[in-house]
Amino acid sequence: MAKALLNFHLHIEPTTSQYQIFPEKTQSSRKSQNHEPRIKHQTSSRSTTTCVNKRKFKRVESSISSIQRLLSYVNSGYLEAALQMFDKMHKSSTFVWNVIIRGLVDSGMFEEAIDLYYRMRFQGIKADNFTFPFVIKACAGVFGLKEGQNVHATIIKLGFDVDIYICNALIVMYAKVGCIEDSEKIFESMPVRDLVSWNSMISGYVSARDGWGSLICLQKMRKSGLKLDRFSYVSGLGACGLEGCLLSGKEIFCQVLRNGLELDSMIQSSLIDMFGKCGEVDYAERFCDKIAQKNIVVWNAMIGAYALNDKSFESFTCLEKMQDDENVKPDTITLINLLPSCSKLGALLKGKAIHGHAIRKGYLCHLVLETSLVDMYGKCGSVSLSERVFFHMKERNLVSWNAMIAAYVQSSNYREAIELFLTLQNEPCVPDETTFVSILNAYAEIALPNEGKQIHCHISKSGISSGTFVSNAVIHMYAKCGDLEAARKVFDGMLFKDLVSWNTIIMAYAIHGFGGYCFGLFSDMTNEGYKPNESTFVSLLTACSIVGLVDEGWKYFDLMKREYGLDPGIEHYGCMLDLLGRDGNLDRAKSLIEEMPLKPTPRIWGSLLAASRHHKNIELAEFAANNIFAFDNDNTGCYVLLMNMYAEVGRWDDVERVRRLMKKRGFERTTGCSVVECNGKTYTFSNYDKSHTESNVIYNVLDILSRKIGEEARSCSVSKFKPPDLLKATSNSPMCHSVRLAVCFGLISTSVGEPVLVRKNIRICEDCHSATKKISEITNREIVVGDSKIYHRFKDGRCSCGDYW
DNA sequence: GTAGGGTTAG
Numbered sequence: 008m009a010k011a012l013l014n015f016h017l018h019i020e021p022t023t024s025q026y027q028i029f030p031e032k033t034q035s036s037r038k039s040q041n042h043e044p045r046i047k048h049q050t051s052s053r054s055t056t057t058c059v060n061k062r063k064f065k066r067v068e069s070s071i072s073s074i075q076r077l078l079s080y081v082n083s084g085y086l087e088a089a090l091q092m093f094d095k096m097h098k099s100s101t102f103v104w105n106v107i108i109r110g111l112v113d114s115g116m117f118e119e120a121i122d123l124y125y126r127m128r129f130q131g132i133k134a135d136n137f138t139f140p141f142v143i144k145a146c147a148g149v150f151g152l153k154e155g156q157n158v159h160a161t162i163i164k165l166g167f168d169v170d171i172y173i174c175n176a177l178i179v180m181y182a183k184v185g186c187i188e189d190s191e192k193i194f195e196s197m198p199v200r201d202l203v204s205w206n207s208m209i210s211g212y213v214s215a216r217d218g219w220g221s222l223i224c225l226q227k228m229r230k231s232g233l234k235l236d237r238f239s240y241v242s243g244l245g246a247c248g249l250e251g252c253l254l255s256g257k258e259i260f261c262q263v264l265r266n267g268l269e270l271d272s273m274i275q276s277s278l279i280d281m282f283g284k285c286g287e288v289d290y291a292e293r294f295c296d297k298i299a300q301k302n303i304v305v306w307n308a309m310i311g312a313y314a315l316n317d318k319s320f321e322s323f324t325c326l327e328k329m330q331d332d333e334n335v336k337p338d339t340i341t342l343i344n345l346l347p348s349c350s351k352l353g354a355l356l357k358g359k360a361i362h363g364h365a366i367r368k369g370y371l372c373h374l375v376l377e378t379s380l381v382d383m384y385g386k387c388g389s390v391s392l393s394e395r396v397f398f399h400m401k402e403r404n405l406v407s408w409n410a411m412i413a414a415y416v417q418s419s420n421y422r423e424a425i426e427l428f429l430t431l432q433n434e435p436c437v438p439d440e441t442t443f444v445s446i447l448n449a450y451a452e453i454a455l456p457n458e459g460k461q462i463h464c465h466i467s468k469s470g471i472s473s474g475t476f477v478s479n480a481v482i483h484m485y486a487k488c489g490d491l492e493a494a495r496k497v498f499d500g501m502l503f504k505d506l507v508s509w510n511t512i513i514m515a516y517a518i519h520g521f522g523g524y525c526f527g528l529f530s531d532m533t534n535e536g537y538k539p540n541e542s543t544f545v546s547l548l549t550a551c552s553i554v555g556l557v558d559e560g561w562k563y564f565d566l567m568k569r570e571y572g573l574d575p576g577i578e579h580y581g582c583m584l585d586l587l588g589r590d591g592n593l594d595r596a597k598s599l600i601e602e603m604p605l606k607p608t609p610r611i612w613g614s615l616l617a618a619s620r621h622h623k624n625i626e627l628a629e630f631a632a633n634n635i636f637a638f639d640n641d642n643t644g645c646y647v648l649l650m651n652m653y654a655e656v657g658r659w660d661d662v663e664r665v666r667r668l669m670k671k672r673g674f675e676r677t678t679g680c681s682v683v684e685c686n687g688k689t690y691t692f693s694n695y696d697k698s699h700t701e702s703n704v705i706y707n708v709l710d711i712l713s714r715k716i717g718e719e720a721r722s723c724s725v726s727k728f729k730p731p732d733l734l735k736a737t738s739n740s741p742m743c744h745s746v747r748l749a750v751c752f753g754l755i756s757t758s759v760g761e762p763v764l765v766r767k768n769i770r771i772c773e774d775c776h777s778a779t780k781k782i783s784e785i786t787n788r789e790i791v792v793g794d795s796k797i798y799h800r801f802k803d804g805r806c807s808c809g810d811y812w
Numbered sequence: 813g814t815a816g817g818g819t820t821a822g
Contacts, residue, residue: 078813105814140815175816206817238817245819273819280820307820343821378822406822 074103081110101127101135108141117148124158136167140176147180155180171199175207182211187220202233210242218249235262237271244277248284256281275301276308283312303335311344319348323357339370346379350386358383362396372400378407385414405436412445416452424449438469440476447480451487455684455766459488479507486515489764489793506537513546519798520807522554541573548582552589553797555809560586575603581610588618589811593627609635609642620648621811628652636668643674644770651772681749681767685756692748701752706743708751713742716781741774750779750790762789770794770812780804 073096080089093107104127111120124142128134134142139162146155159168159177167173174197181189190211197204205228212221225243229235235243240263247256260278268274275298282291291312298305306329313322322345329335337345342361349358362380365371377400384392393414400407408431415424428446431438438446443466450462463481471477478501485494498504498512509532516524529547533539544567551560564583567573575583580603587596596618600607612634619628632649635642646669653661669676680693690699699705741747746767753763771779771794783790784804792799800807 075813081814102814109814135814137815144816170815172816177816179817201816203817208817210817236817241818271819276819278819302819304820309820311820338820340821346822375822380822382822404822410822 074106077103078106081106081113084114086110086114086116098130098132101132101138104132105135105137105141108138108145112141112145112148115148117145120145121149121151121154134161134165136170136173139167139170139173143173143176143180147176147183150184152184152186155184169198171197171201171204175201175203178204178207178211179214182207182214185215187211187215187217190215202236202239205231205233206236206238206242209239209246213242213245213249216249218246218252221246222250222252222255237268237274240268241273241277244274244281248281251285253282253285253287256285272302272305276304279305279308279312283308283315286316288312288316288318301329301333301335303338303341306333306335307338307340307344310341314344314348314351317351319351319354322348337364339365339373339376342370343376343379346383350383353387355384355387355389358387372402374400374402374404374407378404378410381407381410381414385410385417388418390414390418390420403434403436405439405442408434408436409439409441409445412442412449416445416449419452421449421453440471440474443469443471443477444480447477447484451480451484453682453766453768454484454488455682455689455764456485456488456490456493457684457687458689459484459490460493463493473502475501475503475505475508479505479511482508482511482515486511486518487793489766489791489798491515491519491521506540506543509537510540510542510546513543514549517546517550517553518796520553520800522550522556522559525550526559539567539571539573541567541576541579544573544575545578545582548579548586552582552585553808555586555589555811557586557590577605577608577610580605581614584611584614584618588614588621589809591622593618593622593624597627607634609638609645613642613645616645616648617812620652623652625652625656632665639672643669643677646674647676677769679745679767679769681745681765683749683753683756683763683765685753690749690752692745692752694745695743696745696748699748699752701755704755705748705751708755709743709747712751712782712785713778715785716778718742718778718781741772741778744772744775746771746775746792747778750782750792753790754782754786754788759788762791764791764793766793768795770796771799776806776810776812780806 073092077089077092077096080086080092089107089110093103096103098104104123108120108123108127111117111123121142124134124138124145127138139158142158143155146158155177162168162173162177174193177193178190181187181193190208194200194204194208205224209221209224209228212218212224221242225235225239225246228239240259243259244256247253247259256278259281263269263274263278275294279291279295282288282294291309295301295305295309301309306325310322310325310329313319313325326337326341326345329341330337342365345361346358349355349361358380361383365373365376365380370376377396380396381393384390384396393411397403397407397411397414408427412424412427412431415421415427424446428438428442428449431442446462447466450459454462462484466477466481478497481497482494485491485497494512494515498508501508509528513525513528513532516522516528525547529539529543532543544563547563548560551557551563560583564575564579567575567579580599584596584599587593587599593615596615600611600615612631616628616631616635619625619631628649632645635645646665650662650665653659653665678693680691682689682691684690692699696702697706746765749765749767750763753765757763771792776799779790779792779799779801781804782788783801787803790801792801794812797808797812799812
């Protein structure tokens with residue numbers, strides 16, 4: 008082991024970064040980081056300090072006995088020297104083993120400490136009351152419940168379970184590994200409890216993320232007559248931050264002042280952290296400003312408080328102040344705290360600069376830092392960089408997996424998200440609510456009811472499906488997969504609904520075109536005492552725009568401000584534009600964009616573009632499209648829509664121009680595909696797909712249906728006058744579009760009277776929409792097609808969307 | 813001669 012430790016490299020060659028946000032004036036020696044084993048190297052450096060140390064050690068070596076020397080190495084943090092020495096020593100006394108195990112624990116080398124404990128016992132050396140506190144701490148350090156339980160069993164067997172030091176260590180260990188009940192049991196059964204026992208229990212609840220439990224325990228401690236100390240206050244403040252309880256936080260602050268503890272740096276950072284977590288960044292700032300000598304932890308807490316409270320710019324200003332004014336160098340945690348600010352600002356370059364700095368400083372590999380990078384890259388829209396970090400990580404935990412899955416979902420890589428989720432099943436990590444919410448969102452975007460049901464069952468089996476977060480995601484998933492009934496069933500069965508549950512179910516009815524139900528649900532919701540928020544009105548206005556209720560739309564648009572004091576956001580304006588566009592009021596739509604107090608986004612111009620397409624106003628479409636193109640983000644749908652409009656009027660030069668623009672920007676047309684579920688299996692079709700085993704039958708049926716609905720190849724609008732050289736460049740004939748193939752297969756594979764449900768990854772085209780209406784009429788079947796935005800219910804030759812989408 | 817509780821992190 009000593010050899011392995013000697014080979015431990017702390018130096019990573021610096022790389023250059025284009026974006027310097029961390030001025031490196033001097034090549035200062037790196038501080039030891041929390042995440043790195045804290046080993047002081049006695050050799051392999053030419054610095055003066057080390058020479059002095061060498062001389063110092065020679066003196067030490069010559070003057071004291073080997074045991075004392077071992078102790079002195081451990082106490083000074085020279086673990087390498089201690090390990091070398093330990094290897095050569097006669098190891099018959101428990102004391103020697105205790106000293107070296109402590110050294111490993113103090114250096115954060117928990118696994119090695121546990122290994123050494125077992126080696127000690129294997130060699131017949133008896134562990135004593137000093138050994139166990141170290142070993143228990145090591146078990147807590149690796150979150151090893153099994154190891155902890157094994158050690159605990161030995162403690163009981165040897166009769167050390169009455170030792171107050173050992174019990175206190177066990178309380179902390181069980182809380183950290185997620186068994187707070189065991190901590191409680193030990194605490195309750197202790198014949199004598201001291202200050203540390205109470206503090207261990209109070210901090211234990213914080214580790215278990217039970218802030219109220221911690222505060223109640225603090226209260227009991229006070230009642231028992233004990234005087235609270237700095238450790239009690241620090242944990243208490245952590246509890247207030249967890250629960251967002253500012254009142255209790257302020258009470259503790261007063262006690263801190265009364266006891267003159269406000270100069271304690273640990274309390275200072277805990278106070279800033281508490282204020283930040285309670286949403287009171289101004290308090291945090293005022294308190295922080297008064298601290299004369301701020302250490303790195305205080306700065307990190309302040310940067311974290313800014314980041315948490317959406318003050319991203321301020322978090323960077325704080326970093327500058329820390330570096331320039333106080334000459335404090337950022338550490339791993341500083342970087343971790345800054346990354347969410349990059350995500351919120353969408354500042355990919357800043358994020359990359361932080362990544363570069365971390366590499367240059369040798370802060371990587373670091374589990375939390377790497378996970379934060381995966382998260383940041385995902386949120387900044389660079390999923391490939393998330394992947395690069397994630398797949399190079401030496402160690403991953405559930406949070407890392409969740410960050411990568413979320414990055415996939417965020418970038419619409421739903422299949423990849425699901426695949427990664429399936430890979431996670433083979434890992435020791437157990438998926439949690441966050442995993443399930445992400446994965447449900449992935450299924451919501453691409454799955455059909457049967458697959459949806461399967462993932463719902465999978466989650467139910469895990470036993471954590473009944474939480475409000477997960478249930479809300481299940482409602483959304485079922486609604487998007489086309490099973491509105493299942494969505495409603497989950498909603499009705501919820502024990503604890505929240506505002507999101509109501510907003511989700513209203514949106515569910517909205518996308519399925521049942522506006523009336525939405526308004527009914529809205530009044531149920533307000534009658535039950537829920538106060539609507541911005542999202543509620545997005546759901547309601549979506550319902551109005553999908554159903555085409557202009558007056559209702561304006562009513563809710565006014566109501567949100569007048570009755571609930573909510574300012575309409577970009578999404579609300581988008582819905583109103585959809586509504587005006589549907590109504591054919593293009594002038595009003597245009598003027599609404601000019602009047603609105605917000606900067607138009609691609610979503611806004613997209614609404615105007617859709618309206619222009621529907622009303623065949625190519626000038627307005629060009630105007631809207633040019634505004635979208637100015638944004639440089641991937642709105643492939645808009646490019647295609649404009650190309651199709653140009654194609655319809657035979658403006659082939661313009662088609663080519665837009666196509667080139669798309670190519671130049673590296674945007675590729677999304678390949679349209681449709682899925683249909685038959686007899687519990689999912690079948691995917693692409694345009695002109697002939698890969699299906701039943702393709703012959705499908706194409707025969709399609710041919711018959713096409714003729715019956717009076718549609719032949721030449722009558723399809725887009726390809727009507729298409730020159731042959733552009734056939735490939737623009738659009739294929741819609742006659743064999745994926746949605747029709749899927750509908751045909753659905754019709755022949757399901758029983759008469761059963762509706763056919765198809766999902767399409769992009770919006771349904773005009774030709775297919777019109778054809779499906781006719782197919783529903785001649786086959787006398789209900790056909791439901793969910794496109795990337797809404798559900799179209801085709802029945803008796805009509806569609807629920809009223810021919811506007 | 814060795815022991816237990818602590819701050820900032822996804």
